[in-house]
Amino acid sequence: MNKGEAVNRPEPSTSGALPAALPAPSCEGPMLVGYSGGLDSTVLLHLLAQSDQMRRRGLRALHVHHGLHADADEWARHCIDLCRELDVPIDVVRVAVAGDTGDGLEAAARDARHAAFAECLGEGAILALAHHRDDQAETFLLRALRASGPDGLGAMRAWRRFGRGWMWRPLLELPRQALLAHARAHGLRWIEDPSNADDAHDRNFLRNKVMPLLQARWPHAGAAFAQAAGLQREASALLEEMDAQALAMVRTVDPRCLHVASLAALPAPRRARVLRRWVAETGLPPLPARAIAELAPLLAAGPNPRGEFAWSGAAIRRWRGLLYAGLRPPPPDTAPRYWDGRAALHWSGGELSLTPPGPAGEPRDAITPRFVVRSRQGGERITLPGRRHSHALKHVLQDLGVPPWSRERLPLLFDPEGELLAAGDLVLSARFDAWSRNTGRRLSWRG
Numbered sequence: 094m095n096k097g098e099a100v101n102r103p104e105p106s107t108s109g110a111l112p113a114a115l116p117a118p119s120c121e122g123p124m125l126v127g128y129s130g131g132l133d134s135t136v137l138l139h140l141l142a143q144s145d146q147m148r149r150r151g152l153r154a155l156h157v158h159h160g161l162h163a164d165a166d167e168w169a170r171h172c173i174d175l176c177r178e179l180d181v182p183i184d185v186v187r188v189a190v191a192g193d194t195g196d197g198l199e200a201a202a203r204d205a206r207h208a209a210f211a212e213c214l215g216e217g218a219i220l221a222l223a224h225h226r227d228d229q230a231e232t233f234l235l236r237a238l239r240a241s242g243p244d245g246l247g248a249m250r251a252w253r254r255f256g257r258g259w260m261w262r263p264l265l266e267l268p269r270q271a272l273l274a275h276a277r278a279h280g281l282r283w284i285e286d287p288s289n290a291d292d293a294h295d296r297n298f299l300r301n302k303v304m305p306l307l308q309a310r311w312p313h314a315g316a317a318f319a320q321a322a323g324l325q326r327e328a329s330a331l332l333e334e335m336d337a338q339a340l341a342m343v344r345t346v347d348p349r350c351l352h353v354a355s356l357a358a359l360p361a362p363r364r365a366r367v368l369r370r371w372v373a374e375t376g377l378p379p380l381p382a383r384a385i386a387e388l389a390p391l392l393a394a395g396p397n398p399r400g401e402f403a404w405s406g407a408a409i410r411r412w413r414g415l416l417y418a419g420l421r422p423p424p425p426d427t428a429p430r431y432w433d434g435r436a437a438l439h440w441s442g443g444e445l446s447l448t449p450p451g452p453a454g455e456p457r458d459a460i461t462p463r464f465v466v467r468s469r470q471g472g473e474r475i476t477l478p479g480r481r482h483s484h485a486l487k488h489v490l491q492d493l494g495v496p497p498w499s500r501e502r503l504p505l506l507f508d509p510e511g512e513l514l515a516a517g518d519l520v521l522s523a524r525f526d527a528w529s530r531n532t533g534r535r536l537s538w539r540g
């Protein structure tokens with residue numbers, strides 16, 4: 094269970110009244126409030142500042158100064174003033190917002206803000222943000238407009254892991270109207286950010302145009318969307334439990350591999366979820382939407398369909414009944430190189446090294462330390478330890494279960510006369526094996 098789901102949450106408020114006090118989070122960390130100076134975070138700060146328990150936790154405010162608006166300095170001063178009145182320490186962090194990288198300046202500012210939040214959040218600390226029920230309803234609608242499934246339609250969670258600590262949204266079940274009433278009742282002052290009126294932003298358009306229209310006919314629209322989001326979160330949690338079980342059934346001992354036949358036997362929607370979960374667990378970038386359709390040929394029946402699905406520097410490939418997921422390395426090196434074994438050799442994005450390094454202390458019949466390193470060209474043969482005759486390297490690598498794309502990248506080590514001594518550190522010749530034992534040297538390849 095997500096840790097956040099175990100903690101107290103505010104009772105859903107149908108009347109819109111604020112709870113007498115905010116729920117106490119069960120996490121023990123220090124409390125940091127993301128304080129923009131706007132209505133929502135002013136109310137959150139005011140509520141938290143009334144709690145002795147929060148003060149004992151070392152309650153602080155954090156204002157991110159984006160430096161984008163002419164009044165930004167004034168906003169920061171306003172935040173400092175209010176914090177002084179409430180006797181809450183505040184940090185003002187200036188961020189450099191990267192120019193519009195394609196998703197708009199708002200998105201770039203948000204990225205910079207979140208990076209600053211993550212940096213300021215110590216181990217186990219809690220970042221409280223003032224998202225409320227109307228924000229939740231908008232997020233639900235925005236996700237629906239992106240055709241999200243239950244995971245996305247679940248919108249925001251009250252708790253989630255964030256940086257080294259947690260993100261907490263204690264106001265998520267309260268409508269903005271309740272926050273406004275609280276602010277007025279306590280004479281709070283806040284900043285109106287003029288960009289909130291700009292309907293060019295999707296969220297503002299929903300907030301300023303669509304929601305008032307919907308609420309004119311269905312006054313409960315905001316509450317209903319937020320409740321629908323909650324139901325999606327429940328459904329998503331159930332699905333995730335089943336995904337985990339299904340993934341366990343198609344796994345191999347190697348976390349980077351799945352059994353194709355078992356995966357193909359799953360119903361298509363489950364298969365899609367299992368693939369996404371597997372990719373997330375391997376730490377690769379999330380699969381794009383097109384992935385599921387484009388992976389279908391790789392899962393098709395047949396002994397060994399070729400090809401790969403590549404995205405954001407990662408790839409999924411099939412070989413011998415297994416799917417492999419991994420980062421897509423740079424193209425393999427092809428030009429031969431001389432190597433004396435002293436410093437590690439950078440090869441095809443990996444590293445070949447000899448420990449202890451260097452050529453000192455060779456026995457008389459030593460292999461010259463002037464190795465030639467090159468990639469496979471086909472037809473190479475190697476005499477393995479304990480064998481009198483040579484074997485085709487291709488068969489040796491196949492027997493070891495080395496997939497074709499890894500074979501291409503393996504550095505082959507030759508002596509100057511052209512005798513194959515090693516393929517990465519996976520295959521050693523009888524002569525190289527004896528030399529490395531005699532000299533106490535170990536060849537290692539990190540590809």
Ligand SMILES: Nc1ncnc2c1ncn2[C@@H]1O[C@H](COP(=O)(O)OP(=O)(O)OP(=O)(O)O)[C@@H](O)[C@H]1O
Binds near residue numbers: 129155
């Ligand atoms: N400049 C800021 N400095 C500190 N905290 C901020 C700042 N701007 C926003 N926050 C915090 O983040 C909360 C949400 O802000 P906002 O509605 O702009 O959402 P967001 O960060 O863009 O996230 P989302 O897109 O998920 O809604 C605010 O209620 C406040 O707690």
